[in-house]
Amino acid sequence: MRVMKFLAILMALACVPLLSHAAEVKLTSSTQYLWYQDLLAADKEKSQEDVAEYLRVNVTKLDKEGKINIYGYGRATKQVSTSQDLQGRLYYFYVDYRDAFKEHLDLRAGRTYVNAAAVSGTIDGLHVDIKNLGPMGITVFGGRHVIFEDKRDTGTRGDALTGMSLYLDTIKNTHIEVSYGRKYSDTDVARENIGLDFSTTPIGQANFYGRLKYDIVAETNNEILFGAKVAPLNDLVLRAEYYQSYPTFDIASIYSIFAVNKYKEKSISAEYQLTANYRVSVKYAREDFGNDADADSYEIGFLARPVKDLTLNMIYEKRNGYAGELSGIRLYGEYKISNAAIMAGIDYDDFRRELSREGTAKKYWAGVNYEFNKMISAIVRVENNVNFLYDHSYQGYAAININY
Amino acid sequence: MLNNRTLKIILLSTVFVFTLVCLSFARTDHRDYKDNKPEECRDCHSGSGVMSNHGAFFVKEHRLLAQKAGSNCADCHQQSFCIDCHQGGGITADLQRSPSRRGEYKPKTHRSDFISTHSMKAADNPQNCYRCHQSSFCTDCHTGTRSKGSLRIKSHRKAGTSSQIYNWNSDHAAEARRNLQSCETCHPDADVCVQCHSSGKANPHPRNWRDISKRYKDESKGRTCRKCHITY
Numbered sequence: 001m002r003v004m005k006f007l008a009i010l011m012a013l014a015c016v017p018l019l020s021h022a023a024e025v026k027l028t029s030s031t032q033y034l035w036y037q038d039l040l041a042a043d044k045e046k047s048q049e050d051v052a053e054y055l056r057v058n059v060t061k062l063d064k065e066g067k068i069n070i071y072g073y074g075r076a077t078k079q080v081s082t083s084q085d086l087q088g089r090l091y092y093f094y095v096d097y098r099d100a101f102k103e104h105l106d107l108r109a110g111r112t113y114v115n116a117a118a119v120s121g122t123i124d125g126l127h128v129d130i131k132n133l134g135p136m137g138i139t140v141f142g143g144r145h146v147i148f149e150d151k152r153d154t155g156t157r158g159d160a161l162t163g164m165s166l167y168l169d170t171i172k173n174t175h176i177e178v179s180y181g182r183k184y185s186d187t188d189v190a191r192e193n194i195g196l197d198f199s200t201t202p203i204g205q206a207n208f209y210g211r212l213k214y215d216i217v218a219e220t221n222n223e224i225l226f227g228a229k230v231a232p233l234n235d236l237v238l239r240a241e242y243y244q245s246y247p248t249f250d251i252a253s254i255y256s257i258f259a260v261n262k263y264k265e266k267s268i269s270a271e272y273q274l275t276a277n278y279r280v281s282v283k284y285a286r287e288d289f290g291n292d293a294d295a296d297s298y299e300i301g302f303l304a305r306p307v308k309d310l311t312l313n314m315i316y317e318k319r320n321g322y323a324g325e326l327s328g329i330r331l332y333g334e335y336k337i338s339n340a341a342i343m344a345g346i347d348y349d350d351f352r353r354e355l356s357r358e359g360t361a362k363k364y365w366a367g368v369n370y371e372f373n374k375m376i377s378a379i380v381r382v383e384n385n386v387n388f389l390y391d392h393s394y395q396g397y398a399a400i401n402i403n404y
Numbered sequence: 405m406l407n408n409r410t411l412k413i414i415l416l417s418t419v420f421v422f423t424l425v426c427l428s429f430a431r432t433d434h435r436d437y438k439d440n441k442p443e444e445c446r447d448c449h450s451g452s453g454v455m456s457n458h459g460a461f462f463v464k465e466h467r468l469l470a471q472k473a474g475s476n477c478a479d480c481h482q483q484s485f486c487i488d489c490h491q492g493g494g495i496t497a498d499l500q501r502s503p504s505r506r507g508e509y510k511p512k513t514h515r516s517d518f519i520s521t522h523s524m525k526a527a528d529n530p531q532n533c534y535r536c537h538q539s540s541f542c543t544d545c546h547t548g549t550r551s552k553g554s555l556r557i558k559s560h561r562k563a564g565t566s567s568q569i570y571n572w573n574s575d576h577a578a579e580a581r582r583n584l585q586s587c588e589t590c591h592p593d594a595d596v597c598v599q600c601h602s603s604g605k606a607n608p609h610p611r612n613w614r615d616i617s618k619r620y621k622d623e624s625k626g627r628t629c630r631k632c633h634i635t636y
Binding site (some may be wrong): 117229 | 452459460461466468470471473474482483484486489491492493494495496497499500502503504505506507515516517519520521523524527528529530537538540541544545558561569578580581582583584585587588593594597598608609610611612613615616619620622624625627628631
């Protein structure tokens with residue numbers, strides 16, 4: 001019933017323009033049929049089949065100045081190969097009131113995604129952005145915490161997220177932000193974090209950035225990140241980064257009482273735009289898991305547009321050390337002909353898990369997106385997986401998209 | 405020595421200059437460019453003194469930018485753009501994405517047979533998994549179908565082919581300390597941990613436990629402590 005309720009709400013929104021001549025409605029619908037393999041199904045060789053309906057509604061210009069808008073997005077899915085019930089998710093549905101008080105106040109009310117260094121998630125609540133106070137701004141948010149799980153949205157009335165951030169945009173392109181967040185589980189405090197972000201570009205060719213996420217309850221740094229991005233040439237970007245994390249748990253979790261290791265990662269990367277149509281990138285990361293366990297990770301990427309409407313992409317990745325070895329390549333390309341975009345690709349991974357399975361995994365896929373006109377398009381995608389679990393596993397989907 | 409009048413002048417001048425500089429900051433509204441292709445961003449960004457993003461490593465680096473208050477992501481992207489990757493949505497039905505075993509769309513980072521390679525990817529910063537998945541997500545596979553003897557975890561393997569004894573020695577401590585979140589997947593109440601650790605022979609607490617234990621005790625109303633310490 002909940003599924004039908006939110007779909008009815010979304011559909012009702014489409015009628016809003018009847019009440020207000022000024023409002024504009026943009027409706028995006030995607031009706032899909034998917035077939036896929038579920039390794040946990042009673043017969044893992046048998047394909048599962050779903051039908052899904054995605055609906056996104058943007059109702060804009062509800063007022064003369066175009067400050068009040070409503071946005072909604074949700075989906076309903078039904079597994080037709082079994083007797084599973086219709087399931088649904090309302091991803092977001094909120095009223096957005098920009099510049100509610102001159103240019104100093106933005107409001108979002110309803111189900112919306114909130115994001116800060118200290119805490120992030122989807123809430124049924126309110127997000128307030130008090131902005132342009134000179135160089136400063138304050139963001140405050142809070143509401144019931146919505147958890148997406150197993151094709152549905154869950155979360156009890158006692159699950160909540162609250163937070164705020166105070167930010168300062170000083171000399172050009174310098175941003176400093178302090179945020180605070182609390183997560184509640186069944187009305188009890190589950191997490192309490194402080195986040196500190198900074199980013200500065202003292203000269204056009206150099207950017208320094210960082211993030212500190214501190215767990216107040218565990219009295220430890222949950223995440224630390226420092227990085228520098230330098231562009232010695234217009235088309236060359238170099239980056240060096242240090243990242244450290246220390247997993248923490250909800251207060252009521254028994255795991256919160258255990259000591260754990262820090263994960264540390266040092267990485268360097270370079271990205272060079274050879275010409276407007278060719279780009280090459282490389283990356284190396286050294287990972288430290290504690291107790292003499294470490295790993296090295298390498299990545300090389302190449303992007304090419306040799307002729308008009310053709311894009312080719314290649315990424316090679318190699319990893320060895322703690323947890324296992326992986327060497328893999330991913331190739332894919334896109335070609336546009338008239339109203340059709342054709343894509344195809346291959347993934348190939350050679351892996352050796354520590355004390356566990358080893359072998360190769362291959363995925364071959366192809367798809368086409370055909371636009372009948374600006375309003376209607378159709379998509380078909382198929383793939384074949386050859387891997388440890390399946391000799392051949394065919395999966396895919398077909399979709400009809402309507403933009404109104 | 406500077407007198408009061410001079411100090412006041414310096415202070416007021418500093419405040420004036422600081423305010424002027426701060427107000428000179430103006431976030432560029434990118435809404436006019438939202439239909440441009442990423443490669444066209446270089447037309448402005450290359451050589452402008454503001455480095456472009458959305459490059460080869462943007463999937464990893466976008467988090468900091470997106471979590472910034474007042475970020476300009478919304479100038480071009482709707483919330484559905486984030487949700488389709490982070491929560492398995494598919495209104496745009498990206499041709500590069502595969503369906504998962506539940507019939508939801510997987511992000512492009514989950515390449516080839518991700519079930520086979522996920523243990524290595526999960527080791528590369530375990531926190532990455534929990535940005536999108538609840539810990540119960542792992543439970544479907546790890547407790548639903550496998551007995552502990554067949555799990556590919558060093559400390560969970562039998563000592564011999566016919567033995568009923570598991571390699572439960574110091575290996576489990578090292579494994580748990582490196583990725584404790586993975587233990588929670590199969591042992592949500594940690595009953596198996598409590599069997600030994602409650603005896604007091606092996607102290608599992610972090611070094612700063614004396615400083616932080618009171619808050620844990622208060623907030624959990626002693627429930628967490630009573631798992632091992634019956635007097636709490």
